[in-house]
Amino acid sequence: MATKTATDTRERILEAAAALLAAEGRDGLSTRAVSAAAGVQPPALYRLFGDKDGLLDAVAAYGFDEYLTSKRALGSTGDAVEDLRRGWDLHIEFGLSRPEFYVLMYGDARPGRTSPAAREAEAMLRSIVERVAEAGRLRVSVERAARLVHATGMGVVLSLIATPEEDRDAELSQTARETVLARILTGTEEQAGSELPERAIALRAGLEGTTALTEAERVLMAEWLDRIANA
Amino acid sequence: MATKTATDTRERILEAAAALLAAEGRDGLSTRAVSAAAGVQPPALYRLFGDKDGLLDAVAAYGFDEYLTSKRALGSTGDAVEDLRRGWDLHIEFGLSRPEFYVLMYGDARPGRTSPAAREAEAMLRSIVERVAEAGRLRVSVERAARLVHATGMGVVLSLIATPEEDRDAELSQTARETVLARILTGTEEQAGSELPERAIALRAGLEGTTALTEAERVLMAEWLDRIANA
DNA sequence: TGAATCAACGTATCACCGATACCGAACGAG
DNA sequence: CTCGTTCGGTATCGGTGATACGTTGATTCA
Numbered sequence: 007m008a009t010k011t012a013t014d015t016r017e018r019i020l021e022a023a024a025a026l027l028a029a030e031g032r033d034g035l036s037t038r039a040v041s042a043a044a045g046v047q048p049p050a051l052y053r054l055f056g057d058k059d060g061l062l063d064a065v066a067a068y069g070f071d072e073y074l075t076s077k078r079a080l081g082s083t084g085d086a087v088e089d090l091r092r093g094w095d096l097h098i099e100f101g102l103s104r105p106e107f108y109v110l111m112y113g114d115a116r117p118g119r120t121s122p123a124a125r126e127a128e129a130m131l132r133s134i135v136e137r138v139a140e141a142g143r144l145r146v147s148v149e150r151a152a153r154l155v156h157a158t159g160m161g162v163v164l165s166l167i168a169t170p171e172e173d174r175d176a177e178l179s180q181t182a183r184e185t186v187l188a189r190i191l192t193g194t195e196e197q198a199g200s201e202l203p204e205r206a207i208a209l210r211a212g213l214e215g216t217t218a219l220t221e222a223e224r225v226l227m228a229e230w231l232d233r234i235a236n237a
Numbered sequence: 238m239a240t241k242t243a244t245d246t247r248e249r250i251l252e253a254a255a256a257l258l259a260a261e262g263r264d265g266l267s268t269r270a271v272s273a274a275a276g277v278q279p280p281a282l283y284r285l286f287g288d289k290d291g292l293l294d295a296v297a298a299y300g301f302d303e304y305l306t307s308k309r310a311l312g313s314t315g316d317a318v319e320d321l322r323r324g325w326d327l328h329i330e331f332g333l334s335r336p337e338f339y340v341l342m343y344g345d346a347r348p349g350r351t352s353p354a355a356r357e358a359e360a361m362l363r364s365i366v367e368r369v370a371e372a373g374r375l376r377v378s379v380e381r382a383a384r385l386v387h388a389t390g391m392g393v394v395l396s397l398i399a400t401p402e403e404d405r406d407a408e409l410s411q412t413a414r415e416t417v418l419a420r421i422l423t424g425t426e427e428q429a430g431s432e433l434p435e436r437a438i439a440l441r442a443g444l445e446g447t448t449a450l451t452e453a454e455r456v457l458m459a460e461w462l463d464r465i466a467n468a
Numbered sequence: 469t470g471a472a473t474c475a476a477c478g479t480a481t482c483a484c485c486g487a488t489a490c491c492g493a494a495c496g497a498g
Numbered sequence: 499c500t501c502g503t504t505c506g507g508t509a510t511c512g513g514t515g516a517t518a519c520g521t522t523g524a525t526t527c528a
Contacts, residue, residue: 036485047508049506050506051486053505057486058486109345113344115340115395116263117337117398118401119399120399120400139441142439146412146467147438147466147467148438149406150406153409154412154413154416157409157413158389160392160396161395162389164391164395165392166388167348168349169351175381178388181377182389185417185419186416202440202447209465213433215433216433216465218464219464230450230454233450234447236449237448268516278479279478280478280516280517281476283516284476284477
């Protein structure tokens, strides 16, 4: 009972660091300040997080997860498109209500590097977009849609954060959201066939017109589509 | 002649700092490294720039201006909309070719604060958007249009910078650009959109579950479906 | 021309930072 | 009980942003 495990001190450090970040901003997050606030010696940080960057990554992920669970936002409405909207709004809310954490996640962009928390957010986004694709509502590839949504959303948040609160455009987020959705979503509400064979049949029907495939590829694909349709 | 004026040493410091930033990244920009590279004593930096943040701001603005003049990009084509497109592309080019400078301009977002270089870029954008409005091509207010373009463009650049070079979507910038332009400009006919990509995407989303194809066939088909989806 | 004044310069240093070497204690294995 | 190993704490290293202060050099005025 109440044994001081390693995960305990890890949690305590992250908690103290998060409080420090919210209170004094990013510059307040020195290894000494964090270790003092957590009642731990400085070397402990390096044993647990390896590096100061490791600590910052962990703090960002901690703040992000904490926000998500506080919102109990993992639920699904059943409508994938509606879930995508809610995911967008939740993302913007998080960025504006905890700007220091958000900048920690996305602001320190070094070429080719992504923070674990950002990767986590991206994975969530991708899974929603995939469900939109399964519902037949997507007009571009999952990959492109996810990237477009992600880039735009991040730009909106960082741009709003950089704008003094009284000068912000309150509708910028919604405008951007609907602009992007209009680009990646199909207009029709009708389902494109929930079962795989139906989708294969629908694609097979229009395959002749495409220029994206060579003749040989088209022939082979038609064969495969038939296999799926008849499975 | 050849007297060492204050602006001379200022220029020399910025030049050395810019070279240092490009060579060693942001962490290489210590006051000592900069002053040593410029052949100046550390206190000189504080006399000229007041602060380390002041130095960073000046370096960002220096790199931005240098890029602009190197591109001689201030010319106008006469068509305001075309100028807006060129401005977008130039912005993205700058961010990708000098990521360290770009992150210096936009990445260190602290709540309510904007770097002078970013303000300069915003002013340029706004003047172009105003010309678009004068040409009667704008569908939303200058204010909102400029903010939407700015936020989206910044998001695209930061997102691309954070993505390893080989994983980047080469068309993300154009897609985002045309998406935003379609929203803020008049007279842009929305593309009809063939139904074929949608069907390909719907099928792609459920492809994992099929047993009608072998693993190898599925991989190849996924590739072709992506081609159709992004056509 | 010469001296007085003041701003710019360079030395030296401060407090603090990220990171780590090293030692001693606690604990488990034999 | 003893030995070895692992882990936490002390002390410290090199480096950083920032600045106080004595000195020098140029400018200005008599």
